[in-house]
Amino acid sequence: MFLVDWLRNTLDLLYLLWEDGIFYLGLHNYTVVDRFCDVLASLGLWQEAKILFLGLENAGKTSLLQELRNEFIWKSNARHAYTVMLPLRNYEYHPTQHPTSEKLSIGKMKFQVFDLGGQQIVRHFWKLYSAKVDAIVYLVDAYDKNRFAESKKELHALLSDKSLATVPFLILGNKADIPYAASEKELRSYMGLSHDFTTGKGKVKLANSNVRPIEIFMCSADDNMGYDEGIQVLQSTWLVSPPAP
Ligand SMILES: Nc1nc2c(ncn2[C@@H]2O[C@H](COP(=O)(O)OP(=O)(O)OP(=O)(O)O)[C@@H](O)[C@H]2O)c(=O)[nH]1
Numbered sequence: 475m476f477l478v479d480w481l482r483n484t485l486d487l488l489y490l491l492w493e494d495g496i497f498y499l500g501l502h503n504y505t506v507v508d509r510f511c512d513v514l515a516s517l518g519l520w521q522e523a524k525i526l527f528l529g530l531e532n533a534g535k536t537s538l539l540q541e542l543r544n545e546f547i548w549k550s551n552a553r554h555a556y557t558v559m560l561p562l563r564n565y566e567y568h569p570t571q572h573p574t575s576e577k578l579s580i581g582k583m584k585f586q587v588f589d590l591g592g593q594q595i596v597r598h599f600w601k602l603y604s605a606k607v608d609a610i611v612y613l614v615d616a617y618d619k620n621r622f623a624e625s626k627k628e629l630h631a632l633l634s635d636k637s638l639a640t641v642p643f644l645i646l647g648n649k650a651d652i653p654y655a656a657s658e659k660e661l662r663s664y665m666g667l668s669h670d671f672t673t674g675k676g677k678v679k680l681a682n683s684n685v686r687p688i689e690i691f692m693c694s695a696d697d698n699m700g701y702d703e704g705i706q707v708l709q710s711t712w713l714v715s716p717p718a719p
């Protein structure tokens with residue numbers, strides 16, 4: 475019986491996925507999704523949160539969402555830990571031309587995510603979709619230093635938008651896997667996000683305060699890493715209990 479369970483569980487861990495002309499051989503775990511949810515939970519977002527994924531083109535929004543989606547699809551059956559995604563062919567960059575949205579749910583948490591595309595020509599969608607938004611995940615390509623100024627300009631325009639004044643921001647320095655990508659310290663400096671500007675990675679209690687959470691983490695959608703630092707702290711200090719059903 476033990477052997478049967480062990481075999482079933484092990485087979486559950488492996489999957490082969492064909493998407494956008496790419497074969498993925500996957501070994502699942504809960505890390506990225508769980509951490510993502512932890513971050514969102516730490517921002518006080520529990521039910522049907524509307525989340526925009528924004529940032530310049532090529533920052534990795536669609537890649538990160540794909541990573542999350544794959545795990546969500548799978549997770550309905552899964553009981554295990556550790557994810558390794560092995561794309562059998564490199565993912566080619568296809569700019570997002572039209573806004574896409576989908577509902578993802580996990581445990582008690584449901585959210586609707588919007589991938590709006592980052593090319594100049596589609597950035598007007600950002601404003602159109604920002605009504606009643608619960609959080610913004612803003613991605614920056616940490617390797618593309620030539621574009622930090624432009625990314626900073628767009629980010630600060632969003633941060634100073636009065637209609638988004640209370641909306642939490644999760645800023646992700648993506649592509650941290652590439653050698654010579656900016657470190658968190660460099661990114662903070664380039665993006666004008668001093669420690670005073672962000673909200674302390676859990677060291678400052680924000681629950682029931684009127685302070686809008688703004689946090690920055692380094693991550694890699696490709697390597698399935700990031701979010702680690704500070705998450706535990708965030709959870710223990712920021713966590714807002716989900717409303718009673
Ligand atoms: N090395 C590395 N490459 C990445 C990472 N995330 C995304 N990429 C690559 O960056 C390119 C752009 O990724 P996308 O996810 O399409 O970028 P996007 O932000 O959706 O771009 P737009 O749709 O134009 O706004 C692709 O070639 C990805 O494979 C990462 O974490 N590390």
Ligand SMILES: [Mg+2]
Pocket residue numbers: 535536537568569570589591592
């Ligand atoms: Mg895209």
